Amino acid sequence: MLSFTTSFISISLALFSSASAQSPNYCPLLGPVYPPPTDLSNDPTFATAVLDITSILDQTTSNGSLSKNSISVQIFDATHAGPLLNFAYTANNINTTLGVSTVDQDTVFRVGSVSKLWTIVLFLVEEGLWPFQEPIVRFIPELHEAASKLQWDPRKRRDAIDYVHWGEVSMGELASHLAGIARDYGVLDLSGMASQMEQLGFPPLQPSEIPPCGNPNPCSREQFFNGLLQSHPIVPTSSTPVYSNAAFQILAYALEAMTDQSYEELLQRDIIAPLGLNGTYYTTPNTSLGVIPNDSGEYWWNFDLGDEGPAGGIYSSTRDMATLGQAILSSSLFPKFITRRWMKPATHTSSLDYSVGAPWEIVSFGDERPIDIYSKAGDIGTYSSIIALSPDHNVGFTVLAAGADGHAKVALASDLISALLLPALEASAKNQAAARYAGEYTATDSTNSSIAITTDDGPGLLITSWVNNRTDMIQSLMTLGHVSDPSTFGIRLYPTGLESPGQISFRALMPPSLSTAGNGPFTSSCITWVTVDGQVYGNVGIDEFVFNMDERGVVNGIIPRVLRTTLRKT
Secondary structure (H helix, E strand, C coil): CHHHHHHHHHHHHHHHHHHHHCCCCCCCCCCCCCCCCCCHHHCHHHHHHHHHHHHHHHHHHHCCCCCCCEEEEEEEECCCCCCCEEEEECCCCECCCCCCCCCCCCCEEECHHHHHHHHHHHHHHHCCCHHHHCEHHHCCHHHHHHHHHHHCCHHHHCCCCCCCCHHHCEHHHHHCCCCCCCCCCCCCCHHHHHHHHHHCCCCCCCHHHCCCCCCCCCCCHHHHHHHHCCCCCCCCCCCCCCCCCHHHHHHHHHHHHHHCCCHHHHHHHHHHHHHCCCCCECCCCCHHHECCECCCHHHHHHCCCHHHHHHHCCEECHHHHHHHHHHHHHCCCCCHHHHHHHCCCCEECCCCCEEECCCCEEEEECCCCCEEEEEEEEEECCEEEEEEEECCCCEEEEEEEECCCHHHHHHHHHHHHHHHHHHHHHHHHHHHHHHHHCEEEECCCCCCCEEEEECCCCCCEEEEEEEECCEEHHHHHHHHCCCCCHHHCCEEEEEEEEEECCEEEEEEECCCCCCCCCCCHHHHCCCHHHHCCCCECCCCECCEEEEEECCCCCEEEEEEHHHCCCEEEC
């Protein structure tokens, strides 16, 4: 069954990429090429995708690669009250005496490092984004003291291999894994299995070299900093992302110092209560609420991370995870401008389609038209999880799993879902845009002005004809752009994300075919972002368009703003 699902993913993703790979390089701007689709629960294209996703999840759980893991899946959008898809599977190898006997959307799992997302949301609710530019030593006295001592010790100050220069570390670098510090202190240190390590050729450790905490007892704040300050740096700050749980423990201490509240109090006040969550916990809930795998499930359910909880200790359900995702997509907990600034890459990785944010793991799909999925995955023992959001479509999904090799199984489920979900969302958005915006728009006076708009195999809304006062505006724009071949020129409208009551803004891109002189990044990269608003007439961009809507949201007109005229939809 694994070979079948792998082939299925490859074929689906290839079909998703091939449409753009075989088409002209339209070079749209980064972001959606149509307004996000709405009312997806009644959209026939999306309904077909839901059936297909459900079918393949049924196959892979019934007798395939996911059959040994209990799993709960939800797909959701920013506005729909209930899930767009709800799927749950209960594996045979669970302890029904301790935990649930049937997994559903309210079953509690450990979400592991997805907890980091909750931690950053708390920061944004409480403080916004300003703290991420601040040095961490401003809020953590232990690190301030360490930085001061390092500054006054010439030998240590010049030693970048053995000592972290904490005065250089910002809170934003901690949040985006760019601080270059140790992954953990104490937690699951292999000194806990010293005899096995020595048999494998490792030297005996001195008592002073063995962390006094973390395995199994969590570290106190004093123990954590005493140990962390002896840990070697990994890389310089802001050089390359290096995953760190310790970074989020430090961030939680800073948040508590800034708010004079405990992390658990903030979680309850800022997220759990406002969103009405009933299956999310910071401390260990009763096992009767969760799914407990037979193999070490009880151990990992009760494994205490102590003060590292903000990095990986939260428990939640798919219903609550989806509700959090909806809150992020709709910006219901903090303003939209904060959401936009936050949902951006902080750094690349060595994979061209994988970037890192705070704490986002950003995966890009597609070719000519990249679709960035903002995700956060997590693992703790026998529990694995992911939440993934598509801001271009206002849709996301979450997968929670319990069982062996959970990380790989959650990744596989995410691939299966994405391979079907993203093309369906693109198709639904396109179909809805065609129904809403395509058509003929004409002047109500005698100027003989009109615009015809349609959709085709390319992205965005295509202007097929444009006449102003009997002048062919497409030909005029070709003249302005020094284009002689009509087959190389097109005017496509893309949503800007700007809206006013009764109006929605689009911008036109009208690039001719790109140069074929080379195939390297300098000659083949999309530089249309440089051309936006590049030609203005009377301080109004030639590329600026606004659609008018009535009180029901029905499009009834278009304004090519440079022409200072309104055309009515016929």
